[in-house]
Amino acid sequence: MILDKNNIFFFSFSKYISFILLITAVISCSKNPVREKNIINPPPGNTTYENGIFVVNEGNFNWGNASITFINPKDTTVEQNVFETHNDRSLGDVAESMQSFNGKGFIIVNNSNRIEVVSLKDFTSVKSIKGFNSPRFMVIIDSTKAYVTNMQNTITVLDLSTLSIKKSISTIGWTESLIQYNNYLFVSSIGPENVASSKRNPRILVIDIKSDQVVDSIKTGKEPIGMVMDKKEKIWVLCTGGYDHFELPTLVRIDPSLRVVDKTFSFPNLNATPSRLCINAQRDTLYFLNNGVYQMPVSSTTLPSSPFIPANDHLFYGLGIQPTNGNIFVSDAKDYVQNGVVYQYNQVTGSLITTFPAGRIPGSFCFTSQSKKK
Numbered sequence: 286m287i288l289d290k291n292n293i294f295f296f297s298f299s300k301y302i303s304f305i306l307l308i309t310a311v312i313s314c315s316k317n318p319v320r321e322k323n324i325i326n327p328p329p330g331n332t333t334y335e336n337g338i339f340v341v342n343e344g345n346f347n348w349g350n351a352s353i354t355f356i357n358p359k360d361t362t363v364e365q366n367v368f369e370t371h372n373d374r375s376l377g378d379v380a381e382s383m384q385s386f387n388g389k390g391f392i393i394v395n396n397s398n399r400i401e402v403v404s405l406k407d408f409t410s411v412k413s414i415k416g417f418n419s420p421r422f423m424v425i426i427d428s429t430k431a432y433v434t435n436m437q438n439t440i441t442v443l444d445l446s447t448l449s450i451k452k453s454i455s456t457i458g459w460t461e462s463l464i465q466y467n468n469y470l471f472v473s474s475i476g477p478e479n480v481a482s483s484k485r486n487p488r489i490l491v492i493d494i495k496s497d498q499v500v501d502s503i504k505t506g507k508e509p510i511g512m513v514m515d516k517k518e519k520i521w522v523l524c525t526g527g528y529d530h531f532e533l534p535t536l537v538r539i540d541p542s543l544r545v546v547d548k549t550f551s552f553p554n555l556n557a558t559p560s561r562l563c564i565n566a567q568r569d570t571l572y573f574l575n576n577g578v579y580q581m582p583v584s585s586t587t588l589p590s591s592p593f594i595p596a597n598d599h600l601f602y603g604l605g606i607q608p609t610n611g612n613i614f615v616s617d618a619k620d621y622v623q624n625g626v627v628y629q630y631n632q633v634t635g636s637l638i639t640t641f642p643a644g645r646i647p648g649s650f651c652f653t654s655q656s657k658k659k
Contacts, residue, residue: 528556626640
C-alpha cells in the first residue's frame, strides 16, 4: 500500500510500519540517501530546562538519530539535540514520548528498549533504565511508582525511588495509553502486534494499583490508541479501526465508575485516519488529527465535520495542547527523511502564531510541570 499526505494512519504505533514508510520515502526521494548527522550547537549560557516545551523527535527506525528539541517559552528560542549536547552520546533509536516529574525528565526510547532519565536543571543524564519490551508511554502515580506500556506482552512497573524496574504485568500483546482513575489504572490493550486486526481482541484493561493485578476489562473498537479524561471524569478512547482498516474508526466514552462504554461516535468511512487524541487544560474540549486538526467539545452529540486547522500541504504527525494558554502545537514530519517543523496555532481562531524547527520525525510533546502553571 502506498501512503501519501492525504491518506495516512498512525505511523508511530509500529516500529515496523515506520521502517516501511521510511524506505518508501527514501526510495522516492533519492537514489543515494545520506544519513545526515545531527548538528550539535552549544547551548545558550545559563540555560535550564525546568520551564519549557520539549519536542520528542522519533528519528528514523534503526538509525539511532532520535533527539529532543527544547522551546523556551520566555523568548521562543529553540535548542536542538539537547540530550546529545549535554551527554556527549546519542539519545537512541525511536524516541516515543516524554514525561516530567519532580525536576526530572523521563524520555522513553522505544527501539532502544530503555528510558533515559535526565535532570531538568541541565539535562544531564541521571540514569538509563533498561529492560523494557519496546516501551511506549508512561504514567506517574506518585514519587515512588510509575507504569510503562510496551509493544511486547507486558506493562512495566517502575520504582521511582530507585529508578529501576520493580515488576512486570503480563498482557496479551501491545499496550498503549494509560490513565489513572482513583485507585485503578485504565490501559489500552491493542492485542498482538504482528497479526491482522480481525484476530485482535482490543480492550481497556483495569489494573488495581495496590495489587498490580488486572481486575477487569472493557471491550472497545479495534486499535484503541489514545485516551484522555474529561472534566466529569469520563474517559475518551480513540480507536483507529485497525491498521488494515478492518472496521470504522470510533471515538468512545467510558464511565470508569461503572466500567462501561456509554457513548460511541463512528467516523464516516474506513479511510479516516484519526490519531493523537488530546484534551485542553479545562478538560472540556477534545482535539485529534485526521488529515488536519479537529476540535470537539466533550458535550458534542456528533463528530466534527470539518477540521479546525486544515492540513493543506502539511503532513501533520504529532499534536499537543499547551496547558498554560491552550495553544495548539502540531508537528509536520515532512517526508520522514528531512528534519520536521512545529507549528503553534491560536486555540480560539486557529490562526498560525509561529513556526519552530525540529528534528527528524517530531512525534510528541512534553510540557514541563513548571510550564503548566498559570
